[in-house]
Amino acid sequence: MTTGTRTRLSPAERRSQLLDLGVRLLATRSVDELSIDMLAEEAGISRGLLYHYFGNKHDFHEAVVRRAADDLIAQTAPPASGDPIQRLAASMEAYLSYVENNYEGYLSLVKGAVGGNDTLRAIYDESRAALTDRIFSEDAQGLLIKDTAVTRLLVRSWSAMSEELVLAWVADPGDVTRERVLELLTSSLPALVAASGE
Amino acid sequence: MTTGTRTRLSPAERRSQLLDLGVRLLATRSVDELSIDMLAEEAGISRGLLYHYFGNKHDFHEAVVRRAADDLIAQTAPPASGDPIQRLAASMEAYLSYVENNYEGYLSLVKGAVGGNDTLRAIYDESRAALTDRIFSEDAQGLLIKDTAVTRLLVRSWSAMSEELVLAWVADPGDVTRERVLELLTSSLPALVAASGE
Numbered sequence: 001m002t003t004g005t006r007t008r009l010s011p012a013e014r015r016s017q018l019l020d021l022g023v024r025l026l027a028t029r030s031v032d033e034l035s036i037d038m039l040a041e042e043a044g045i046s047r048g049l050l051y052h053y054f055g056n057k058h059d060f061h062e063a064v065v066r067r068a069a070d071d072l073i074a075q076t077a078p079p080a081s082g083d084p085i086q087r088l089a090a091s092m093e094a095y096l097s098y099v100e101n102n103y104e105g106y107l108s109l110v111k112g113a114v115g116g117n118d119t120l121r122a123i124y125d126e127s128r129a130a131l132t133d134r135i136f137s138e139d140a141q142g143l144l145i146k147d148t149a150v151t152r153l154l155v156r157s158w159s160a161m162s163e164e165l166v167l168a169w170v171a172d173p174g175d176v177t178r179e180r181v182l183e184l185l186t187s188s189l190p191a192l193v194a195a196s197g198e
Numbered sequence: 199m200t201t202g203t204r205t206r207l208s209p210a211e212r213r214s215q216l217l218d219l220g221v222r223l224l225a226t227r228s229v230d231e232l233s234i235d236m237l238a239e240e241a242g243i244s245r246g247l248l249y250h251y252f253g254n255k256h257d258f259h260e261a262v263v264r265r266a267a268d269d270l271i272a273q274t275a276p277p278a279s280g281d282p283i284q285r286l287a288a289s290m291e292a293y294l295s296y297v298e299n300n301y302e303g304y305l306s307l308v309k310g311a312v313g314g315n316d317t318l319r320a321i322y323d324e325s326r327a328a329l330t331d332r333i334f335s336e337d338a339q340g341l342l343i344k345d346t347a348v349t350r351l352l353v354r355s356w357s358a359m360s361e362e363l364v365l366a367w368v369a370d371p372g373d374v375t376r377e378r379v380l381e382l383l384t385s386s387l388p389a390l391v392a393a394s395g396e
Contacts (some may be wrong), residue, residue, distance in 0.1 A: 115313015149373040150213055154382065157363035164358035168351060177345040184352065191393030195385040 013133035015053045018043055023071060026109025031112060031120065032059055033076040034105075062119050064071065069127040070104055072098050084144040085186065092162070095176070099166045107167060132156055135189075145193045154196055158189050213251045215380060216241055220262035221269060224303025229259055229310060232303075260317050266303055267325040274329065282342040285382065290360070290383040294376070297364045302384055310336065333387075343391045352394055356387050357377050 011019065021043055025034055036057060040047045054060035076094040078087035099106050113124030136147045136157050145151050162185055170179050207215065220386055225298040234255060238245045247265050252258035276285035297304050311322030334345045343349050360383055367379050 055200060074338075111312055114309055114317075117310060133284060150382070152380075153363060153366060153372075153374055156366055157359045157382075160362035161355045161359035165351060165355035168354055174351075176351055180348060181351075183350070184355075187393040188390055191389045192386055195389035196382055 003076050010094055012014070012054075012170075017065040018050070018053060019064055022060075023068045023105070025110075026064065026068055027102050029104050030106065030108030031065060032108065034061065034064065036060055042117070061125070065105075065109060065120060065123050068109065069123050072102075073127055073134075075178065077134075077137055084139060086191065087138070088144065088189065089182065089186040093182055096166055096182060096185065101118065103170055108161065110167070128156075128159060131146070132159055144190060145198055148198050150195060150196060151198050154192055154198075155189070177197055209251075216248070216251060217262055217265040220258075221266045221300070221303070223263065224266055224287060224306075225300050227302050229303065230262060230306065232259065232262065234258055244277075256317070260321070263318060263321050264375030266300065266307065267321050270300075270304075270327050271325055271332075275332075282337060284390065286342065286387065287380065287384040291380055293360070294364055294380060294383065297368055301368055306364070308361065318329065326354075326357060330357055342388060344396055346396050348394060349391060349396050352396075353387070353388055356383055356390055359386065 009082065018039065021025055022034060026040065026161075036047055036050050036054070037061075040050050041049075050060070054063055070192075072095075075098050076091050078091040080085075110125055111122055112120035114121075132155050136144065137153075139145060145155070165181065165184060169176060216237065219241055220232060223240065225235065234245055234248050234252070237258075238248050241248075248258070252261055257353035270293075273296050274289050276289040279285075280288075291364060304333055305316055307322055312319075330350075330353050333343065334350075337343060343353070363382060365380065
């Protein structure tokens, strides 16, 4: 460990550090608002060096959004063992925290993906698919939900519901507590599966 | 009633007829693909006359999308009386039919609204709010769902879920039957409300 403000990093480590900074900047601004100039200023390095790492603005945005999506998938991983509902609850708590902490960037990813930006769409679809697949792969015995064509459609729809619920609540919590939102997120999937009769 | 192919219509009737034609054209194309030229050709009238009715391309798109949203709200109105679940089922059947019959236009409305087109956003938000409010106004006694801050959030989220479910299924039905989709759409709201404990 080096404790100084300057550390000697490999190019890969330096690039990774810059991506983390880019993701942090997305907490309070949209992908479109994130510029190489801004990152250069925050990182205290030249624009030229940033272009060395990221090529052009499009590649820069893609790399930052991909890192943000990877962070979302990593942070929402359920605990390795435990009761299925408690594992789901832990994952949903992490999802809510992620959206709270990265609101502007996450919202711009959703908007850009649905609105027709092909790069954002691809990353969004991949991360949605990863999160959906995980519901099934983490529950390979089907304790919470069996893997059928109907439950696949249901989990995909429930993801859209969870996204709307969290984005709407973070934008305007009104009288609804955070704890209540977590209860709604966690109870909804088992309730939908039970109602479907699958 | 006039039975000939040419009827003498008032300007308001003529405009309304042209909007209906515009909505029909949205069944198989996006809002962006819908042009005044195309409508003129389909209607067999001059572009000049269409500009007389709709001003410019932006106003034309806005008028057609507004008509499409009004059609959606009108067509999905539940029957005036009956069992709450049966009324909900009838409304969801009409919603599914609407999306099936107007797929491209509806999809482009959703994409445009989420993607940042302000006009489409406003129309989309208004129709979403109208559909959501109707869940509560049609059930003023709270037989199906009480009106609380939590259930408002829940119904809004369930709308997003229903939209995703229907759009995903129409795009790729796989092994899931239409009847099964209707069951999922209708059973999901009561299940979510019951699970929420509201």
